[in-house]
Amino acid sequence: xxxxxxxxHIVGAGLSGLSLARELIDRGFNVRVSEMRDRVGGISVLxxxxxxxxxxxxxxxxxxxxxxxxxxxxxxxxVSSSGVETIDRGVVAVGFRTATPIELGIVxxxxxxxxxxxxxxxxxxxxxxxxxxxxxxxxHRYSVLLxxxxxEYSRRVYIIDPGSTTEIxxxxxxxxxxxxxxxxxxxxxxxxxxxKGSLEADTLIISIFKPWNPFPELPPVxxxxxxxxxxxxxxxxxxxxxxxxxxxxQTYRRVKVEGxxxxxxxxxxxxxxxxxxxxxxxxxxxxxxxVYSISGDYTIVRAPENSRDLRVRVFxxxxx
Numbered sequence: 001x002x003x004x005x006x007x008x009h010i011v012g013a014g015l016s017g018l019s020l021a022r023e024l025i026d027r028g029f030n031v032r033v034s035e036m037r038d039r040v041g042g043i044s045v046l047x048x049x050x051x052x053x054x055x056x057x058x059x060x061x062x063x064x065x066x067x068x069x070x071x072x073x074x075x076x077x078x079v080s081s082s083g084v085e086t087i088d089r090g091v092v093a094v095g096f097r098t099a100t101p102i103e104l105g106i107v108x109x110x111x112x113x114x115x116x117x118x119x120x121x122x123x124x125x126x127x128x129x130x131x132x133x134x135x136x137x138x139x140h141r142y143s144v145l146l147x148x149x150x151x152e153y154s155r156r157v158y159i160i161d162p163g164s165t166t167e168i169x170x171x172x173x174x175x176x177x178x179x180x181x182x183x184x185x186x187x188x189x190x191x192x193x194x195x196k197g198s199l200e201a202d203t204l205i206i207s208i209f210k211p212w213n214p215f216p217e218l219p220p221v222x223x224x225x226x227x228x229x230x231x232x233x234x235x236x237x238x239x240x241x242x243x244x245x246x247x248x249x250q251t252y253r254r255v256k257v258e259g260x261x262x263x264x265x266x267x268x269x270x271x272x273x274x275x276x277x278x279x280x281x282x283x284x285x286x287x288x289x290x291v292y293s294i295s296g297d298y299t300i301v302r303a304p305e306n307s308r309d310l311r312v313r314v315f316x317x318x319x320x
Contacts, residue, residue: 008245009034009078009090011069011215013058014042015050016222016234017093021061023242034067034078042095042223043121046145050231069094069215076215087218091241095223096209104137104180104208108193111185117207121146129153131203135192137180138207139165141229146207147173158199160192162208166281167229180204219245219265226262228278233298236276237264247271253307259314261285268303268310275301277312284316291315 008024010017013035021031040058044050067080069087076087098116101107113131115123117138120130124146134150136143139161147157151172159169162179169175182193183204192199211227213220221241222234247269255275257263262278277285278298285292285301288311292301303310 007032007089009087010093011078011087011090011218012042012093012095012222012224013040013063013065014093014095014222015044015054015231016095016224016238017042017091018054018057018061018063019235020091020093020221020238020242022057023238024245025061027242027246029246031061033061033063034069034080035063035065036068037122038065039125040065043118043142044231045125046121046142046149047231071215076218090215090218091245092213092215092218092220092224093222094212094214096227097212098206099208099210101183101206104206106180106183108182109185111183111187111189113185113189113203114183115203115205117142117146117205117209120205124149129155130205131201132156133201134158134203134205135160135176135180135199135201136205136207137162138209139163139169139175140167140207140209143205143207144169144173146205158201160194160199226264226278228262228280228297230278230297233276233278236298236300240272240274240276241265243272243274244269253303253309255310255312257312261312261314263312273303273305275303275310275312277301279314283314285312286315287312 007030010021010033013033017033021033024031041054067078069078078085115130123130133156135158136147137160139159144167150157157173159175161175161177178194184191189202192201213224249270252267255263255266264276279294280297282294288304288307
């Protein structure tokens with residue numbers, strides 16, 4: 001397909017950024033992807049189900065590594081070894097941010113050995129282990145994959161689950177269902193105080209995530225917009241956004257959400273007739289009076305065409 005003159009700049013070369021790039025290229029657009037790290041894949045490099053796809057797409061798209069997006073004089077720009085370039089039309093695919101100890105209500109000493117998820121992953125990808133006895137705070141697909149990777153280093157690894165995850169966790173990894181309250185250690189972390197009892201560990205990896213878009217003037221995709229650990233949902237989100245972005249008629253219908261569900265995207269062009277609805281554990285939702293079932297963590301629903309705006313609400317919750 002002949003390339004269009006319009007160029008999209010995608011900030012972030014994880015699964016979502018790369019898959020969106022390919023979707024847009026398939027629609028005839030010039031696309032460039034920037035990545036602040038020296039590798040592609042983001043946190044999905046841990047996921048054997050999508051590593052092959054990431055490697056395949058990275059060979060097809062133009063990726064600039066060690067290129068950082070920043071705000072400069074009111075504009076969003078890419079800073080790299082080749083200079084500074086303003087983003088005229090872009091998408092944010094930077095992924096999750098890790099919640100801070102203050103946000104999580106964790107107090108106490110400020111010892112070494114406390115890592116946000118992404119920093120610990122960068123160490124591991126460099127062939128280093130962050131510690132010997134490691135607690136990962138947060139239980140989901142990526143924390144389990146990280147725990148399995150750390151186990152390869154013959155480290156003792158715990159997962160501290162502050163909720164009630166349904167993720168299948170390997171038998172060699174102990175799960176503690178509690179919340180972290182206090183960190184103790186004069187220099188290096190030595191003790192993690194929980195709701196009940198404590199855990200001796202020299203490393204705490206915080207893997208409780210929040211969607212994050214540091215450049216709100218640009219549309220987000222993937223973990224920058226959605227709290228999901230399902231790679232299939234991320235790929236669907238990239239596909240839907242590509243339809244929206246490639247639509248020549250840029251008028252929008254807004255999506256209003258009621259209840260504990262996530263819907264993507266939040267606006268629809270006339271070209272887009274589908275919605276991604278995420279409801280872990282399943283259930284039923286209602287879209288402008290029509291009921292749909294979600295049997296897994298997410299579904300794609302056909303958006304009604306005879307209304308200006310869409311109203312999506314939880315109709316029935318199934319046990320997760």
